[in-house]
Amino acid sequence: MPSMLVLGIESSCDETGVALYSTDAAGALLAHALHSQVEMHADYGGVVPELASRDHIRRLVPLLRKVLAESRQSLAALDAIAYTQGPGLAGALLVGAAFAEALATALGIPTVPVHHLEGHLLSPLLSSRPPRFPFVALLVSGGHSQLMRVTGVGEYELMGETLDDAAGEAFDKTAKLLGLGYPGGAALAALAERGRSGMVKLPRPMLKSADLDFSFSGLKTAVLIKVRELASVSEQQRADIARGFQDAIVEVLVSKALRAVKASGLRQLVVAGGVGANHELRCRLDAQAAHARIAVFYPELEFCTDNGAMIALAGALRLQAGVSSKPAGAFAVRPRWPLTGA
Ligand code: KG4
Ligand code: ZN
Numbered sequence: 001m002p003s004m005l006v007l008g009i010e011s012s013c014d015e016t017g018v019a020l021y022s023t024d025a026a027g028a029l030l031a032h033a034l035h036s037q038v039e040m041h042a043d044y045g046g047v048v049p050e051l052a053s054r055d056h057i058r059r060l061v062p063l064l065r066k067v068l069a070e071s072r073q074s075l076a077a078l079d080a081i082a083y084t085q086g087p088g089l090a091g092a093l094l095v096g097a098a099f100a101e102a103l104a105t106a107l108g109i110p111t112v113p114v115h116h117l118e119g120h121l122l123s124p125l126l127s128s129r130p131p132r133f134p135f136v137a138l139l140v141s142g143g144h145s146q147l148m149r150v151t152g153v154g155e156y157e158l159m160g161e162t163l164d165d166a167a168g169e170a171f172d173k174t175a176k177l178l179g180l181g182y183p184g185g186a187a188l189a190a191l192a193e194r195g196r197s198g199m200v201k202l203p204r205p206m207l208k209s210a211d212l213d214f215s216f217s218g219l220k221t222a223v224l225i226k227v228r229e230l231a232s233v234s235e236q237q238r239a240d241i242a243r244g245f246q247d248a249i250v251e252v253l254v255s256k257a258l259r260a261v262k263a264s265g266l267r268q269l270v271v272a273g274g275v276g277a278n279h280e281l282r283c284r285l286d287a288q289a290a291h292a293r294i295a296v297f298y299p300e301l302e303f304c305t306d307n308g309a310m311i312a313l314a315g316a317l318r319l320q321a322g323v324s325s326k327p328a329g330a331f332a333v334r335p336r337w338p339l340t341g342a
């Protein structure tokens with residue numbers, strides 16, 4: 001197959017991402033650009049969907065221009081446009097989808113609607129030391145916590161998932177309880193660095209359950225109770241609570257992820273999604289996986305959270321695998337969309 005130049009567009013939540021990926025021999029990310037709306041939503045303590053949609057509209061054209069300029073490519077050189085079709089905020093998805101479909105129609109090239117989680121799953125393939133299929137993926141983002149067996153592009157089997165809050169959601173809600181901003185995952189992790197392990201004991205939900213599922217909403221409630229028990233919370237106590245929370249969630253994620261790899265009979269674990277940026281998670285996972293002779297792969301830090309590169313890559317791999325592309329034009333977004341059985 002001749003090499004293809006694929007534009008990727010991500011707009012499912014509060015980040016606008018645009019990237020250009022070439023399927024030439026080396027398989028290369030030529031350029032990528034991102035605009036995060038975090039500051040805009042911070043005043044509201046969470047993502048305001050209508051503001052998100054309007055901001056995606058403002059950002060797409062400048063980001064596309066930047067990516068084309070950086071890679072010294074022209075619109076005429078594009079072979080296909082991949083975009084996030086779901087899951088995510090309906091309005092935000094519609095902006096990216098309409099933009100991609102309109103541009104592809106004008107250029108007379110096909111589009112590749114991509115599942116956002118497939119982008120996260122495949123994102124470690126962008127790194128300089130990529131995994132090879134098949135592998136087990138621990139996907140931990142703001143909206144999802146899943147363990148998946150990945151046999152190839154488009155071949156995903158759900159092994160376990162959260163029964164309530166996602167890991168990132170638990171980080172964000174706990175961060176809010178501790179008075180940190182939104183999204184609080186990274187801030188909570190930074191606070192936990194100053195906390196003392198074992199000072200605040202919190203439950204390890206479903207650690208011992210026979211399945212590979214998770215549950216994190218009780219952990220957030222346990223933090224709420226701890227905060228209420230203390231008449232006033234000192235800076236050190238806040239850090240200890242953050243540490244206790246992070247220790248608990250990391251222990252459960254590491255334990256279930258390694259159990260999933262052992263159950264699969266495979267030897268590779270891929271970690272993707274925003275929580276995959278967590279330093280403590282990486283350290284504990286690396287240590288325990290090495291002990292179990294399991295290789296762990298992470299996306300580069302900048303590709304852990306939402307970005308256009310993972311969508312361009314997923315689109316390119318789908319095209320190469322002959323899995324999906326469609327003539328540009330009619331489209332629908334899928335705000336709720338399970339990855340398996342899709
Ligand atoms: O993958 P992502 O960008 O968005 C979704 O697709 O949901 O993940 C965002 C999530 C947020 O919940 C954020 O708090 C969390 O990832 N996150 C972290 C860290 N960096 C981002 N959680 C823990 N530790 C971090 N260092
Ligand atoms: Zn995401």
